[in-house]
Amino acid sequence: MELEKSRPQRINLAEIEARMCAMEDRKIEIPVEHIFSAGVYVRQITIPAGSLVMGKRHRHATCNILLKGVLTVYTDEDMPPVTVSGPLIFTTEPCAKKFAYCHEEAVFLNVIPTDSTDPDEIEKAWIIPEDEYLMLKEGAKCLLSRSDSA
Numbered sequence: 001m002e003l004e005k006s007r008p009q010r011i012n013l014a015e016i017e018a019r020m021c022a023m024e025d026r027k028i029e030i031p032v033e034h035i036f037s038a039g040v041y042v043r044q045i046t047i048p049a050g051s052l053v054m055g056k057r058h059r060h061a062t063c064n065i066l067l068k069g070v071l072t073v074y075t076d077e078d079m080p081p082v083t084v085s086g087p088l089i090f091t092t093e094p095c096a097k098k099f100a101y102c103h104e105e106a107v108f109l110n111v112i113p114t115d116s117t118d119p120d121e122i123e124k125a126w127i128i129p130e131d132e133y134l135m136l137k138e139g140a141k142c143l144l145s146r147s148d149s150a
């Protein structure tokens with residue numbers, strides 16, 4: 001199934017995330033269910049309708065499963081949002097940071113290959129902290145600038 005693309009629009013995820021974090025009175029808790037099987041960790045969340053959700057950047061390509069619901073989701077600042085309906089399986093590239101609006105209650109899963117059964121350990125290995133990502137991104141720009149001028 002193809003993801004339906006809407007009009008292109010550049011967004012600043014860091015700015016959006018900062019604004020979301022500043023809205024203390026509007027924050028909601030989204031419980032995480034941790035499911036483990038031989039060499040696989042599944043992280044499952046249920047997102048209430050009407051919610052905005054900001055994910056974390058993953059170091060590796062990630063398998064995503066939308067079991068049910070409807071989301072409009074950005075997977076990159078330079079890509080247009082896509083509206084998806086469950087059930088749907090899709091992958092995101094390394095360094096992707098998903099930002100979504102939930103139209104209908106959604107059950108969303110990430111599938112991660114690992115032998116660990118410690119969610120904190122898995123997160124340390126799998127997630128890129130935003131400040132680290134921004135430093136890597138700036139470093140890449142510097143490298144591109146030097147090689148372009150040579």
